[in-house]
Amino acid sequence: MTSKFPRNNPRDVTPDDFNNFEDVPTYGEAGSTSHIRAGEPSSIYERTGKAAPTEVFPSSAMQSTESLVTDESTVTVDRQPLEVMPAEPVYAEEPVVVEEPARRGTIDLGLLLLRLVLGGYLIFHAIQTFFRLGASDGITGLENDFSGYAYGEVLAIVVPTLELAAGVFIVLGLIGPVAAMVAVAVTAFMSAHAVASSGAGANMLMWDAAVWLPVLLFGISLAHQFTGPGFYAVDSGRSWARRPLASSWIFAVLGIAAAALLWWFGTGINPFA
Template sequence: MSNKNPTPDRAGSYDADGLDVPTYHQDDKAADQGPAFTGAGSTAASSLPAGGADNATTQFPETSGAGVFGRTNRAAPQEIPASQQSPQPTYADQDFAAPGGSTAYQTFAYDRQQDQPTTMAPAAAPVAAPPVAPAAANYDQTTAVTESETPDHRRGTIDFGLFIVRLMLGLWLILEAVGTFFRLGGNPGLSGLQSDYAGYLAPEGLAIVIPSLQLAAGVFLVLGLITPLFAMLATIATSFTALHELSTSGAGLNVFAWPESVWLSLVLLGSSLALQFTGPGFVSLDYGRSWARRPLLSSWLFLLLAIAGGIALWWFGAGINPLA
């Protein structure tokens, strides 16, 4: 320490013990420059070595008698017999004491993994692996749902073509029915249709049923509304008309002798059957329905109903062989 006096000064007279205690002061002299205490244990100033008191080092001389115990009010040391001495206690750190009062300790490092216990747990019973599904069943369900619910707009002009077919078929059925009901365009009306069905079992009933089926089917086909049902009605009406024209022509199975009325009825029948399988397309009021582009089950169901309805209408309404 550079700012302290390297030479210790002798303590002043205010020391109660009478001992010379080295002190350090920044000043050149000790705090008390009075005469040194002349009691036992002090070093007289006259006995200091040459160079003065400032350069001398205070020493503690031996005192007469028994050293420090020879001073006033100091008792001499006594030796205690070994029989009266208490045994030295054995040190034991209770914080790290082993269980059961044992004084054995184990040292381990925290930065290393402790040794695993030698006692091994019983092995668990083997678990059977779950059955693995066949690879063919792993398909993307999201893609399947998207394909079945999202309309496919990449259909080109198919929807517009279906609209034309529906429009032509529906308009013909509407005009034929309206002309019959209101005798328009030289049509003989209901009485003339009844005379045409004079050779059948129920000419009066057929004269009302056939134009009614034509009008209902034509209106709903033009709108493209509930197409499977009304395509079925159009199939029943056009099939009865085709059989009626074939029976009145007398050509039988000679297709080359069939008149144009027979072929027109067959073309209309084929158009109604085509709409039954294709659906009305998106240019219709059924654009949000599943049968607008993929009728699937409904096509076959309504086709069977149309065949059954046409046979029943001819069997109970006409009751004759159309090929005779």
């Protein structure tokens, strides 16, 4: 039975398909293989007599072909991948809200008048005491008023000094929280002294003008501590001038505590008794 395919397939591998192999198998008629022995031509082109590629295309021709490519026509291709930066996320722009300054009306003018009244009185009373002006008995008169206290002579100098310092800073609107704290301390001390000297005690119905004046000054000083000096002040750019927050509570408590300590150690009387 004859095969439908020819015996010699033109696609079969022949020794001509190999080049420059020293040991190339050869196929016999019966399909046996043999190897090239020592001393025999190692190249298939030497055995078959066919021209090698180097003979068809000599090296000189290849070199001449390479010489045709000049440096100017050579294009250097950068095969490194381009570094692609990740795209930044795009966020929707929020509308810009421009806050308009709060309309304060006549508040700052009222605070200025309040400072002039409070600070002006403290300055006037301190100068009147130091220089014994008008109906004031001066420091001697304060020493007589404080004669029943442990350190009456010291208090006669400390009290007008604190009044003068607090009054000047309050009128200028400078270091508002500290100035108001000193005013709270000295007016609270004078209020306690007026109440103790009146003999009426805590009965407000029996208080006269001499008692009510230092009490009102104490209330105004405490109110000034929480309102701040306003815009018509040296410290108009400070936060406590526009919107005092925690500083008001802190310095108000410190002022009341300073008045209690001044009374306790200056008079020798327990303020809580």
